[in-house]
Amino acid sequence: xxxxxxxxxxxxxxxxxxxxxxxxxxxxPSDIRRRNRQTVLRALYPDKWHSRADLAKIxxxxxxxxxxxxxxxxxxxxxxxxxxKSSSRPGKPAVLVxxxxxxxxxxxxxxxxxxxxxxxxxxLTGKVLVRQDMExxxxxxxxxQAVVTLCKRLSxxxxxxxxxxxxATPGTVDxxxxxxxAPNLGWTDLDLAEQLHRAxxxxxxxxxxxxxxxxxxxxxxxxxxxxxxxxxAKGVGAGVLIDDHVVQGSAYVAGxxxxxxxxxxxxxxxxxxRGCLETLIAAxxxxxxxxxxxxxxxxxxxxxxxxLGTALSLPVALTNITDVTISGxxxxxxxxxxxxxxxxxxxxxxxRFIERVDVHTTRLGGDAAALGGVANxxxxxxxxx
Numbered sequence: 001x002x003x004x005x006x007x008x009x010x011x012x013x014x015x016x017x018x019x020x021x022x023x024x025x026x027x028x029p030s031d032i033r034r035r036n037r038q039t040v041l042r043a044l045y046p047d048k049w050h051s052r053a054d055l056a057k058i059x060x061x062x063x064x065x066x067x068x069x070x071x072x073x074x075x076x077x078x079x080x081x082x083x084x085k086s087s088s089r090p091g092k093p094a095v096l097v098x099x100x101x102x103x104x105x106x107x108x109x110x111x112x113x114x115x116x117x118x119x120x121x122x123x124l125t126g127k128v129l130v131r132q133d134m135e136x137x138x139x140x141x142x143x144x145q146a147v148v149t150l151c152k153r154l155s156x157x158x159x160x161x162x163x164x165x166x167x168a169t170p171g172t173v174d175x176x177x178x179x180x181x182a183p184n185l186g187w188t189d190l191d192l193a194e195q196l197h198r199a200x201x202x203x204x205x206x207x208x209x210x211x212x213x214x215x216x217x218x219x220x221x222x223x224x225x226x227x228x229x230x231x232x233a234k235g236v237g238a239g240v241l242i243d244d245h246v247v248q249g250s251a252y253v254a255g256x257x258x259x260x261x262x263x264x265x266x267x268x269x270x271x272x273x274r275g276c277l278e279t280l281i282a283a284x285x286x287x288x289x290x291x292x293x294x295x296x297x298x299x300x301x302x303x304x305x306x307x308l309g310t311a312l313s314l315p316v317a318l319t320n321i322t323d324v325t326i327s328g329x330x331x332x333x334x335x336x337x338x339x340x341x342x343x344x345x346x347x348x349x350x351x352r353f354i355e356r357v358d359v360h361t362t363r364l365g366g367d368a369a370a371l372g373g374v375a376n377x378x379x380x381x382x383x384x385x
Contacts, residue, residue: 046384052066052070081095105161107202120374163378177206301340326360
């Protein structure tokens with residue numbers, strides 16, 4: 001995966017310009033310490049055990065540097081000693097160190113589903129330890145204070161430090177965690193990361209929900225390095241991973257397929273247009289149609305799958321991505337819907353040049369977006385994943 005985490009502030013680089021000439025700037029001691037810590041953590045993450053001497057060989061750092069880094073990581077509760085390295089040589093065996101997965105938690109919140117905010121606490125390997133949901137109005141403005149309230153409830157259920165909070169939200173999100181626009185939440189130009197940071201006094205990383213979900217699938221579910229993930233919830237969005245990079249676009253709107261018009265005579269959309277994709281296949285829309293005519297459930301899901309498959313055919317052909325993941329409620333994203341999406345895409349693009357496309361549900365289930373938020377925090381704060 002790319003070195004820079006999703007939607008995080010860009011840190012100052014190692015060079016500057018003065019008088020039109022590029023001048024190299026030496027690394028600060030704090031930068032070197034941070035880099036060394038990340039190097040050691042990457043060598044151990046998620047479940048490897050090495051001696052200090054082996055870490056020096058693996059990382060290329062000196063034994064003195066490794067000892068200093070490991071001592072700091074143990075003090076911070078991120079690494080723990082445990083067991084000894086087997087050896088046939090005489091003398092005291094080397095002590096092994098590894099990640100202390102349960103010594104620190106990560107918090108994440110998913111805002112994508114209508115009527116509920118979903119929160120989780122995980123250990124450092126992404127194992128979900130606590131779940132907490134909070135009901136919210138299914139439509140209209142979402143008060144950010146509701147997110148604060150849920151996070152405080154979550155933080156009250158752990159006795160260990162929390163590394164940070166990852167938030168997966170619908171809408172367009174810039175690299176600083178500012179929500180440029182999220183029509184389904186009633187947000188415009190909302191500095192969500194800063195608001196939550198001030199209220200919770202912890203590191204906060206905010207990203208688009210579909211980008212977060214595709215990132216989570218890659219990091220925690222061994223997803224391929226080229227994939228499209230479509231998130232069907234209150235709205236519809238897509239996360240695109242190409243050559244192990246999440247594609248966000250120059251204005252952070254890559255994957256915003258929910259507001260692409262697919263039926264000019266279709267229903268009005270909250271964005272102001274008519275017949276946008278999410279007016280036809282968003283979860284609340286399909287749930288309402290099925291409730292009105294339950295006997296036609298399979299037909300309605302097939303039609304919705306064909307609409308999505310048609311919309312995805314061109315990006316599949318453009319990118320040659322053959323793995324399409326669909327995230328959404330199980331009552332909608334089942335075999336009927338998935339088959340319709342897959343058959344429609346392949347009917348339109350499969351040829352001797354383009355392989356058949358595999359369409360499936362998320363490997364992480366309903367936790368994909370939230371776990372992407374966890375991965376975002378782990379990458380930025382620890383340099384792993």
